[in-house]
Amino acid sequence: MSEPVTTTVDVNGFACRVWTKGSGPKLGFLAGLGGLPRWLPFLDRLAETRTVIAPSLPGYPGATGHTELDTHLDWVLAVRQLIDKAGLAGADLVGASVGGAFAAEMAAIFPGHVRRLALIAPFGLFDDEEPAADPWAQRKEVLPGLMCADGEKWTALVSPPEGANSIEWPIEMTRASEAAARAFWPLGNTGLQKRLGLIASPTLILWGDRDALLPPSYARKFATGINGASRLEIIADAGHLAYLDQPDTVARAVLRHLG
Amino acid sequence: MKLMWFHLMPYTELPEDFNKKHPSVWVDIHSSLFDPRRAHHMYNDFMDELEYAAELGYDAVCVNEHHSNGYGLMPSPNLIASSLARRTTDTALCVMGNSLALYNPPTRVAEEFAMIDCISGGRLIAGFPVGSPMDTCYAYGQNPSLLRERYLEAHDLVKKAWTEKETFAFNGRYNQQRYVNIWPRPIQNDPHPPIWIPGGGSIETWRWCAEMDYVYCYLSYYGYKAGLATMQGFWNEMEKLGKDRNPYRAGFLQFVGVAESRQQALDLYTEPAEYFYGRCLHVDARFATPPGYVTEATQRSGIQGMMQKAANVASPATKAALKATNMKDIVDGGYVLIGSPDEVVEQIRHVAKSLNVGHLMLLLQYGNMSKDTTKYNTRLFAEKVMPKVKDLFGEWEDKWWPKPMAKGQRAAVPAFRPQLSAAE
Numbered sequence: 220m221s222e223p224v225t226t227t228v229d230v231n232g233f234a235c236r237v238w239t240k241g242s243g244p245k246l247g248f249l250a251g252l253g254g255l256p257r258w259l260p261f262l263d264r265l266a267e268t269r270t271v272i273a274p275s276l277p278g279y280p281g282a283t284g285h286t287e288l289d290t291h292l293d294w295v296l297a298v299r300q301l302i303d304k305a306g307l308a309g310a311d312l313v314g315a316s317v318g319g320a321f322a323a324e325m326a327a328i329f330p331g332h333v334r335r336l337a338l339i340a341p342f343g344l345f346d347d348e349e350p351a352a353d354p355w356a357q358r359k360e361v362l363p364g365l366m367c368a369d370g371e372k373w374t375a376l377v378s379p380p381e382g383a384n385s386i387e388w389p390i391e392m393t394r395a396s397e398a399a400a401r402a403f404w405p406l407g408n409t410g411l412q413k414r415l416g417l418i419a420s421p422t423l424i425l426w427g428d429r430d431a432l433l434p435p436s437y438a439r440k441f442a443t444g445i446n447g448a449s450r451l452e453i454i455a456d457a458g459h460l461a462y463l464d465q466p467d468t469v470a471r472a473v474l475r476h477l478g
Numbered sequence: 479m480k481l482m483w484f485h486l487m488p489y490t491e492l493p494e495d496f497n498k499k500h501p502s503v504w505v506d507i508h509s510s511l512f513d514p515r516r517a518h519h520m521y522n523d524f525m526d527e528l529e530y531a532a533e534l535g536y537d538a539v540c541v542n543e544h545h546s547n548g549y550g551l552m553p554s555p556n557l558i559a560s561s562l563a564r565r566t567t568d569t570a571l572c573v574m575g576n577s578l579a580l581y582n583p584p585t586r587v588a589e590e591f592a593m594i595d596c597i598s599g600g601r602l603i604a605g606f607p608v609g610s611p612m613d614t615c616y617a618y619g620q621n622p623s624l625l626r627e628r629y630l631e632a633h634d635l636v637k638k639a640w641t642e643k644e645t646f647a648f649n650g651r652y653n654q655q656r657y658v659n660i661w662p663r664p665i666q667n668d669p670h671p672p673i674w675i676p677g678g679g680s681i682e683t684w685r686w687c688a689e690m691d692y693v694y695c696y697l698s699y700y701g702y703k704a705g706l707a708t709m710q711g712f713w714n715e716m717e718k719l720g721k722d723r724n725p726y727r728a729g730f731l732q733f734v735g736v737a738e739s740r741q742q743a744l745d746l747y748t749e750p751a752e753y754f755y756g757r758c759l760h761v762d763a764r765f766a767t768p769p770g771y772v773t774e775a776t777q778r779s780g781i782q783g784m785m786q787k788a789a790n791v792a793s794p795a796t797k798a799a800l801k802a803t804n805m806k807d808i809v810d811g812g813y814v815l816i817g818s819p820d821e822v823v824e825q826i827r828h829v830a831k832s833l834n835v836g837h838l839m840l841l842l843q844y845g846n847m848s849k850d851t852t853k854y855n856t857r858l859f860a861e862k863v864m865p866k867v868k869d870l871f872g873e874w875e876d877k878w879w880p881k882p883m884a885k886g887q888r889a890a891v892p893a894f895r896p897q898l899s900a901a902e
Contacts, residue, residue: 356768
């Protein structure tokens with residue numbers, strides 16, 4: 220697994236890391252909870268046929284500036300800047316979990332900005348009948364199982380690599396969680412339901428069948444709410460961050476959809 | 479020194495197997511455990527106890543704010559304080575305090591505190607805590623990443639509402655109000671009621687208290703031994719900032735159980751202390767650290783501190799040690815001071831001097847302590863301990879104490895006469 224190319228772009232005066240790898244048509248990726256503390260096998264699969272561009276949302280690993288964002292409008296405009304400055308305007312966009320909610324917002328509010336859309340268990344809705352679990356109130360030993368079907372996958376994502384700064388690494392992981400909380404506290408409900416009907420891009424919705432955080436029934440709400448042609452696929456043996464649990468299956472499904 | 483009588487108002491009838499059957503005393507404590515008819519008696523007992531403490535000459539009675547909490551039945555301490563304003567005469571009323579970010583708009587706090595100050599003739603101490611994670615982020619759903627900013631802005635707004643003479647517009651990041659003009663306004667207007675800040679041990683809070691000239695209060699349940707490092711840190715920071723060591727810059731919370739002898743104290747206070755440290759502090763760890771609640775600077779110093787502690791084997795008060803739930807460890811750890819009056823005198827003098835704290839907030843009721851035992855503890859302390867410790871810090875002026883109206887100018891509140899209503 221070779222390293223991606225690292226650049227940074229400026230959003231509201233704060234640097235946000237952009238990782239780029241591969242060749243072919245551009246594909247943007249907005250990561251889920253925890254962000255991208257390291258490059259992933261899932262992104263390598265995509266990079267085999269596409270130029271994968273993964274900008275870090277403000278506050279996620281490699282980026283700061285979440286502290287400037289007070290409202291959902293602030294967040295949406297920050298993500299729009301990030302997309303533009305990373306050269307992703309008009310490209311295909313893949314978003315997962317918290318990143319999925321923002322990918323959906325981009326397609327809804329700036330329709331020209333997103334060619335085809337793939338959403339992996341996106342945030343943004345809340346169902347009283349089937350409440351989502353709380354990612355910000357979990358004991359340490361419970362959290363990995365909430366993030367992935369195989370909790371080890373989450374643990375591996377957030378564990379410090381060799382040579383990491385032992386003080387700054389945990390702070391960076393907490394910051395990613397704070398950034399997510401800042402945008403989605405307390406229920407993950409951003410009112411996205413009202414805007415789903417604005418999404419005209421052909422959309423693939425992927426959901427892990429063992430998502431313990433956002434019930435797979437939410438997938439149906441996205442599929443019926445989105446105006447453009449949408450298709451739903453359930454990923455077997457995958458949890459909330461399905462791209463960690465089943466990188467090959469998820470990458471194949473995404474590439475099939477993007478064509 | 480000032481001796482202040484603090485009530486947490488714990489629910490006193492949590493079942494014995496509470497810890498086994500229930501994950502948390504806070505946030506999601508089950509409603510089936512709450513019997514409103516029993517709470518009727520608890521509230522009235524607790525208010526009797528506060529009034530009794532005032533009668534016995536404690537300098538202040540203190541109340542605080544908690545939400546969804548089995549050991550703190552005061553979502554609104556202001557309700558209790560307003561009742562105390564009528565049923566006490568000279569005692570300071572310390573509301574410790576209102577978590578500013580939970581009030582929308584925060585001018586509500588400026589108004590209610592002004593009401594209490596007016597009703598009481600200027601006896602209010604205004605406490606402004608950020609509030610615990612459980613109260614603010616979970617029970618009240620506040621965003622942990624915005625909480626501190628909102629708190630600081632609300633503080634600015636409340637203070638301006640108290641001091642600005644003209645109606646003004648407040649154009650804040652989180653609060654925007656076209657017409658701010660609170661009515662009533664506090665009696666203590668030179669410049670405003672004393673502001674006290676209960677906080678953890680963060681350097682930012684210490685610096686802010688010094689800059690604003692507020693009292694810093696360390697309200698730990700773990701007593702003076704565990705609190706020593708924090709208070710030393712506070713005083714070191716004051717020295718760096720060129721502030722004097724006036725002990726009235728600080729407040730500290732301490733549990734006490736006094737009786738005729740140490741053995742009698744153990745007999746009386748073991749059950750309520752073990753109830754408190756066992757059942758009342760049974761908080762689910764998942765509610766401890768909402769992301770963003772602790773600033774990155776404090777996280778950084780915390781991680782560095784842990785590394786230093788790990789390197790320093792002799793470190794006494796590590797977090798792991800703060801788990802005692804049996805009386806021997808509770809007493810050995812200094813969470814609860816117990817003994818005969820003279821033994822307690824000696825310990826209180828030691829606590830006050832070693833921490834250099836002029837405002838000692840005493841918890842003389844804790845856990846399921848009965849009203850009789852609470853009154854006994856309160857009376858014995860007032861009669862046999864207080865006179866022997868009051869002299870401490872006489873050389874310092876308490877510049878942070880309420881300045882009420884002169885006694886002769888204050889309203890005469892008629893004594894409550896229950897026989898009138900009983901005769902109806």
